[in-house]
Amino acid sequence: MTVEARADRPGRTVAARNLFRDRPVIPLTVLLAVLVAVIELADPGIVNPNWVSVVVRQTVPLAILAGCQVLTMLTGGIDLSVGAVASMAGFVSATLVNGWGLPAAIAVPLAVAALAGLITGIGVGLFRVHPLIMTLGISFVVLGLSNVWQLQMVQTGAGVAPALRTLGSATLFDLVPLSFLVFVPVMLLIILSLRRTGYGRLLYAIGDNPVAARLSGAKSWQVLIVLYTISALLAGIAGLLLSGLTNTASVALADSSLLPSVAAAVIGGTSIMGGRGGYGGAIVGALILTVLSALLTVLGLPEASRQVVFGAIIVAVAAAYTRVTDQA
């Protein structure tokens, strides 16, 4: 946006800015559509219902993890433990399913995840440890304990539960991924809680101005404890889906999703400083990252160049946001 343009058409630029700031989903969807168009141009015929189904299936775990980042970033925090917690959930589930059955193989990992989140929440909320450090420390603990558990389980062996495999990779009527059916309620719950409930408002309030929130009577420590427990639970669900999608049980399964989950939230317009953002943008952000990755593969770029382009685009989008939102 040049200076002249701003002088000539102040009304329109301001409108565009407000759109970008208040409804980031719209420009992001345009970007997504452009990417899909480019991929169709690069490889005509690739975009069909089946391809969409594959993309959605791959996006769901990332989008849930991005949800963890959105929720924590709204309060000015971040959750670096989602990778370790998600991997742990997928792995623990795979080790339990043969001996204890499916219900336990789903309930136990989620309970462990919630416990890890509870500890994180106590550290951040009550002891005021910096969220970055607290979640980092918890991720060390979870990863280490997962490895210990792995050594214990070498004899019994592990396999992803067939039900999870179906959930993670099968489709309904050959079109709608089953994991998407898990995702929809999660998505609605997050979006509606953020928009319509007092708890959602509290998250924004604490992130926007912690002092004002405290003076208005918000008990931020309670909010944070609940928040990090929810975040870890979401990470656990994402881990179960991811293990089903990839059909692997590994203690490092979701580690590579940690940084993309932060990137998806940032691209989606959530500010890491707190108080601004929403989940809708992060979902589109996660879709953009998945489609971008597919596009770079179609273009025949090696993994190395893909990473470079990936990073460059994250900086560019984040810079565009900052420019638009700061000057408006």
Place this chain on the structure above:
Amino acid sequence: MTATPARVERVHVRPADLLTSWARRNLWMLGLLALLVFLLALTKFIQPTYGAIALQGLGTSVLPLALAAVAQAIVVISGGIDLSIGSMMALTSVVAATAMDGQSEQFGVLVVAGVLFLGLVLGAINGGLVVATGVPDIVVTLAMSFVWAGSALLVRERPGGGASTWLGNLVVGPLGIDWVPKAVVVLIVIVAVIWIPISRSRFGLSTYAIGSSRLAAFRSGVPVGRTKVLAYALTGLFAALAGLSLTASTSIGSPVPGPYTLESVAAVVLGGVSLAGGRGGVFGPMVAVVILQLIGTDLTFLNVDPNIAFVAQGVILIAVLMSARVVEVWRTRA
């Protein structure tokens, strides 16, 4: 300043007071050193054969992370954070290993100089982007970590290459007597030559100032943007040194970033540097790295699963910060 010189003269400062106030200011550092001595004694107690050779191994193995921790400390002091340190280490390490492979020893010197310059440039790019875009440091460096890791893969797809012999000799073995690991001396010399003069210069003061309060620094006439870029460049330089130390100790370069980024953040915080910026130094983080490594060693000697050492690292990180908070609350109430 309302005090006249005459009044100042009458205030007598007893040496004991000076000592206590110095100790109070360096409480964290003294605690770390005490912990280090305790751990060394404990190690010797658990494993009576622990001696000079093991100490040399310790020095070589902590060098990359210690340098990464110094790199992270500098940028954190300036009020930022650099999540691309591990990737910069991978990139500088593969560049060094690829350039030195099969070349003469003299050429190796040139490569080292070039790689250090590369580190400065990488760091300056990080800092330049942070300043120019106004995007939070953590987001920019997170994204750049992809860029640098991808570039490392472009340089070399799989681990390989070579290192000049003198470079390897620089970090392995003892210096003079057996009890002085060469790597530790190298570390201290590097930090003493680069960081100490800088931290006492105008730029060093500005770095602490922008970390402590950006606005106050700006209003006092500190060139905030320039200082930030320079701080990032310095971080890049130390990341390059860390990458070179990886190449030196393994004689190859690996394009896959190690766990150094997040471990360096942990070490910096344990080393008494405030994540909010403006407080702390680089020696605390270096000692913290050695402490974390020693705890791992001790647990191995005690026949504990090495993974528990990883857990212990996380628990210590959390416990130390929680107790620091408790002490802080207790002090303000007292």
